[in-house]
Amino acid sequence: MRILGIETSCDETGIAVYDDQQGLLSHELYSQVKLHADYGGVVPELASRDHVRKTLPLIEKAMQDAKTSPRDLDGIAFTQGPGLVGALLVGSSVGRALAFAWDIPAVGVHHMEGHLLAPMLEKEKPDFPFVALLVSGGHSMLVKVAGLGRYEVLGESIDDAAGEAFDKTAKLLGLDYPGGPLLAKLAEKGEPGHYQFPRPMTDRPGLDFSFSGLKTFAANTIRGAKSDEQTHANIAYAFEEAVVDTLMIKCRRALKQTGMKRLVIAGGVSANKRLRAAMEGMMKKLHGEVYYPSLAYCTDNGAMIAYAGMQRLKAGQTVDLSATANPRWPLDTLPAVD
């Protein structure tokens, strides 16, 4: 079976063709980063308009690269939510219109399920069950994954998402949007021991996160410090260390609580090298395993939507012509796939 995947939930247009026998056949990505850079964040109206411009040409390109004609497709998956409503509407309108024209089913995919299943695109896939740490620009959550579509949210951020904290702190350090990867790069030049950031919400039980305090702590630290590059690198180092440490403490707690030894990290922040290294070290000590997607599938992309869509398509979980975007959509309300 073969499926086309369409991702337009935020500031990336991602398109992919996935075949359940041959794997990923093509994948196209257009990032709107430059469009939003001047504003220091995503401007929803501009994002929607750019998706309108890019979605169909990228679909054409992905279909050509995959040597796939509409007749070869068994379905079309689009990100139905959560995300920016105007941006989601582009993918859902295009996806459902093409499915109607080509007389094939359409599948509405949950963006975070896409992230969660992205490691399944790799050669070494995690078996169920596992604990998933989903850390992106819009969400931070720990999920107990019993099987496909069997998700229990163990904890989530009560304020900023991990990626959002990276981006906001990066902005305070004068870095461009989205600053997460730039802050990580700057932190590589940082020296340990100069600054000590708090580890929010680790001194009390529970698996929720809070990252907005780190941003405030960073603002105060920057205000009281010199503004040369080495000082900024030292601050970036200490900030990153605090986020990684906090995520590690919560993951360890979630693994203990569930009795599991398998951890999946996904979402944009899972591209962070220090986070990956720290989690690998931790899982080695715990005699467990950690899985994450390749860099291209950590941040938003069409491949993860095509993959998740394929699983739902096989289970007959398709949407009808009246399906619309679902900007707020709790992950644990999804039906199981069995």
Ligand code: KG4
């Ligand atoms: O998953 P994603 O592409 O979009 C959402 O669904 O939100 O995640 C984007 C987020 C941004 O906040 C970005 O700064 C962060 O992931 N990010 C990183 C790194 N690469 C991307 N944060 C820290 N270190 C990185 N290397």
Ligand code: ZN
């Ligand atoms: Zn995402």
